[in-house]
Amino acid sequence: MSCDQDVLIAAAAFIVTANKKIKKKAKPRRFWVRPSLQSREIYNTSHLLSDLISDDTDILNLEYRCNGGFRNFFRMSPSQFNELLNMVIPSITKNDTNFRKAIPAQDRLAITLRFLATGDSYHSLSYLFKISKQTISKIVPEVCKAIVDVLKEYVKVSNNNK
Numbered sequence: 001m002s003c004d005q006d007v008l009i010a011a012a013a014f015i016v017t018a019n020k021k022i023k024k025k026a027k028p029r030r031f032w033v034r035p036s037l038q039s040r041e042i043y044n045t046s047h048l049l050s051d052l053i054s055d056d057t058d059i060l061n062l063e064y065r066c067n068g069g070f071r072n073f074f075r076m077s078p079s080q081f082n083e084l085l086n087m088v089i090p091s092i093t094k095n096d097t098n099f100r101k102a103i104p105a106q107d108r109l110a111i112t113l114r115f116l117a118t119g120d121s122y123h124s125l126s127y128l129f130k131i132s133k134q135t136i137s138k139i140v141p142e143v144c145k146a147i148v149d150v151l152k153e154y155v156k157v158s159n160n161n162k
């Protein structure tokens with residue numbers, strides 16, 4: 001009798017364990033990229049930048065107006081943005097992987113400059129640029145470090161501690 005009871009106990013333990021594994025497998029998987037962020041390919045930062053520049057351009061006279069959206073959005077002119085981008089692009093460019101495309105250097109700089117210009121939260125910037133707040137929290141410090149490294153020869157900091 002004890003041998004039969006041992007077999008029954010072992011069978012019951014097996015069934016309980018098997019049911020737990022089945023329940024774990026039935027759990028729905030989360031998405032790789034949130035659906036709200038997937039439209040980044042359709043309307044991305046490059047479109048935003050070109051829209052802001054076109055707002056600042058007088059199409060009839062083909063001249064640049066300095067009172068428009070680009071300067072208000074980034075607190076610098078498009079030429080200053082491009083000059084800074086050319087300086088930091090080697091430091092902030094990432095490579096594509098088999099799983100996804102890297103965020104372009106232009107977008108990385110735009111996110112950082114918008115953060116520095118407004119102090120918006122990463123959460124707010126994630127809706128604007130359609131990039132997760134976790135990714136933005138990595139981008140901003142990386143790009144800030146690159147900007148400091150590139151511009152340290154232009155900006156001298158005093159060594160006097162008063």
